[in-house]
Amino acid sequence: SAVISQKPSRDICQRGTSLTIQCQVDSQVTMMFWYRQQPGQSLTLIATANQGSEATYESGFVIDKFPISRPNLTFSTLTVSNMSPEDSSIYLCSVEEPRGGGGYTFGSGTRLTVV
Amino acid sequence: GENVEQHPSTLSVQEGDSAVIKCTYSDSASNYFPWYKQELGKRPQLIIDIRSNVGEKKDQRIAVTLNKTAKHFSLHITETQPEDSAVYFCAAPQAGTSYGKLTFGQGTILTVHP
Numbered sequence: 001s002a003v004i005s006q007k008p009s010r011d012i013c014q015r016g017t018s019l020t021i022q023c024q025v026d027s028q029v030t031m032m033f034w035y036r037q038q039p040g041q042s043l044t045l046i047a048t049a050n051q052g053s054e055a056t057y058e059s060g061f062v063i064d065k066f067p068i069s070r071p072n073l074t075f076s077t078l079t080v081s082n083m084s085p086e087d088s089s090i091y092l093c094s095v096e097e098p099r100g101g102g103g104y105t106f107g108s109g110t111r112l113t114v115v
Numbered sequence: 116g117e118n119v120e121q122h123p124s125t126l127s128v129q130e131g132d133s134a135v136i137k138c139t140y141s142d143s144a145s146n147y148f149p150w151y152k153q154e155l156g157k158r159p160q161l162i163i164d165i166r167s168n169v170g171e172k173k174d175q176r177i178a179v180t181l182n183k184t185a186k187h188f189s190l191h192i193t194e195t196q197p198e199d200s201a202v203y204f205c206a207a208p209q210a211g212t213s214y215g216k217l218t219f220g221q222g223t224i225l226t227v228h229p
Contacts (some may be wrong), residue, residue: 005166033215033216035206041222042219042221044219048215048216092158092159094215095215096214102214104149104217110217
């Protein structure tokens with residue numbers, strides 16, 4: 001299966017600052033997806049990142065708050081900007097399994113705490 | 116957009132019993148339905164998925180059934196074991212988009228008592 005390296009694994013940040021999360025995949029993938037999982041909650045899609053084009057954001061998420069980069073087919077970053085305690089969540093990236101068939105796998109996640 | 120409802124929110128069973136978790140979805144055009152297992156502090160892991168051209172899929176103790184007419188699908192775990200204890204999420208893709216753009220159910224906390 002696809003191996004996704006996501007970092008940092010966790011961080012504690014001051015409100016008003018920004019954190020950039022990195023996601024590195026061991027194979028080339030067309031699309032990468034960023035999700036948020038608030039404490040004790042389900043997963044919510046933030047945006048889809050395609051190489052060579054602007055990311056597309058879901059309702060309730062905006063580029064100014066969650067800028068995304070996708071410089072090549074194996075790497076993406078998500079920045080959480082101007083953080084507040086409400087941004088405390090686990091952030092996960094997801095890609096399609098190289099075997100195809102529609103299965104999607106997740107990175108190990110970044111546990112963010114904003115104080 | 117897609118709306119996914121999952122029930123029950125918690126499920127407690129004795130080891131060896133069966134467990135069933137049900138999800139309904141809103142968009143009749145949806146055609147891919149994965150189930151994820153998330154253990155405490157870990158990433159969600161895909162355990163089984165089904166496409167709309169089949170009604171049931173099995174993988175050892177795990178099965179998923181799909182009723183497209185009623186727009187619901189279910190996860191069945193037989194002969195449960197304590198290591199099955201986790202949070203389970205169903206999901207469905209936003210219709211007409213990549214299967215990776217998933218809408219998740221609210222999750223079911225499954226506890227298997229030895």
